Amino acid sequence: MIVEMRTGATKKEVDDVVQKAKSFELGVQLNVGTDKTVVALLGSNTGQIPTDIFAVLPGVESVTRIMKPYKLASREFQPKNTIVKCGGVEIGGERIVVMAGPCAVESEAQLMEAAAAVKKAGASILRGGAFKPRTSPFSFQGLQKKGLELLSKAREKYSLPIVTEVVNPQDVELVATYADMLQIGSRNMQNFALLTNAGRSKRPVVLKRGFSCTVTEWLTAADYLLAEGTDQVILCERGIRTFEDSIRFSLDISAIPVLKRNSHLPVIIDPSHAAGHYTLVPAIAKAAVAAGADGLLIEVHPNPKEALVDGLQSLSTSDFTRLMNELRAIAKSVGRYI
Ligand code: PEP
Ligand code: MN
Numbered sequence: 421m422i423v424e425m426r427t428g429a430t431k432k433e434v435d436d437v438v439q440k441a442k443s444f445e446l447g448v449q450l451n452v453g454t455d456k457t458v459v460a461l462l463g464s465n466t467g468q469i470p471t472d473i474f475a476v477l478p479g480v481e482s483v484t485r486i487m488k489p490y491k492l493a494s495r496e497f498q499p500k501n502t503i504v505k506c507g508g509v510e511i512g513g514e515r516i517v518v519m520a521g522p523c524a525v526e527s528e529a530q531l532m533e534a535a536a537a538v539k540k541a542g543a544s545i546l547r548g549g550a551f552k553p554r555t556s557p558f559s560f561q562g563l564q565k566k567g568l569e570l571l572s573k574a575r576e577k578y579s580l581p582i583v584t585e586v587v588n589p590q591d592v593e594l595v596a597t598y599a600d601m602l603q604i605g606s607r608n609m610q611n612f613a614l615l616t617n618a619g620r621s622k623r624p625v626v627l628k629r630g631f632s633c634t635v636t637e638w639l640t641a642a643d644y645l646l647a648e649g650t651d652q653v654i655l656c657e658r659g660i661r662t663f664e665d666s667i668r669f670s671l672d673i674s675a676i677p678v679l680k681r682n683s684h685l686p687v688i689i690d691p692s693h694a695a696g697h698y699t700l701v702p703a704i705a706k707a708a709v710a711a712g713a714d715g716l717l718i719e720v721h722p723n724p725k726e727a728l729v730d731g732l733q734s735l736s737t738s739d740f741t742r743l744m745n746e747l748r749a750i751a752k753s754v755g756r757y758i
Pocket of ligand 1: 523549553604605606607628658690693
């Protein structure tokens with residue numbers, strides 16, 4: 421951390437900064453220029469110390485972080501890629517893992533038809549929302565416990581592990597008894613009570629990026645999960661809010677190499693929520709595989725026209741099958757397989 425003193429800061433003001441640093445057991449390096457003094461604070465934990473502690477001191481002009489505020493999610497902490505295991509499927513290795521299924525579980529017939537089709541096309545994990553985080557309280561909220569039971573039935577019938585969203589900290593235990601993997605949605609990325617409970621659940625967790633959050637905030641949120649002693653966390657980019665309004669969300673494809681550089685956690689892409697329209701999903705999915713994603717989370721519905729949630733962005737089972745074949749070729753060209 422670098423503390424820049426104001427022009428004309430007194431010796432006492434500089435000494436107070438040094439004393440404060442020492443109270444945190446930080447090393448100090450003074451750089452006295454002709455006009456200004458700059459104090460470098462040294463220590464392996466400066467990323468976890470709030471900059472405000474120094475910024476409020478008299479005579480301080482600015483405080484700049486050098487260390488990242490996240491720790492457990494960082495590559496410095498764990499140089500090797502983490503492999504996440506979900507019901508026998510490994511995410512983060514050579515294989516690109518496709519998780520697919522409906523946005524929401526709507527009925528037994530709908531879920532079973534979706535599960536059969538995505539399995540046949542080569543998906544290795546079934547997705548489906550039982551608890552839905554809806555913008556309006558009057559929209560379909562999901563089948564909840566009944567939805568979890570149907571997911572569990574689909575897992576037995578099609579031998580597909582299931583990933584499903586948990587919205588509420590109090591529901592983590594319930595969802596974890598049914599799901600192989602928990603999903604924390606974009607709107608809940610910084611729901612810290614939910615993160616803590618999910619981290620304790622002994623289930624792997626897909627942490628979606630908040631659509632208004634930076635990569636640094638996202639990795640710092642991942643630290644909440646990892647702080648509970650698990651390393652089974654997957655990061656899922658699903659598009660962010662920008663000025664662009666020709667698409668539902670702008671998919672930040674550059675987040676893939678940025679995360680790969682800064683973190684050891686597997687990275688997957690959800691092209692469906694970014695696209696908002698089924699015609700846009702395949703190109704984004706293919707770009708993600710080419711850019712180094714470890715997996716994809718794709719919405720597939722046996723009859724998108726009748727879907728209760730996100731029908732416009734859901735692929736039909738035949739469009740999904742075609743996409744899987746195209747993805748295999750892209751995966752091969754980057755030394756991976758599906
Ligand atoms: C979902 O996966 O259906 C979902 C609600 O996603 P997000 O949290 O990315 O909006
Ligand atoms: Mn959805």
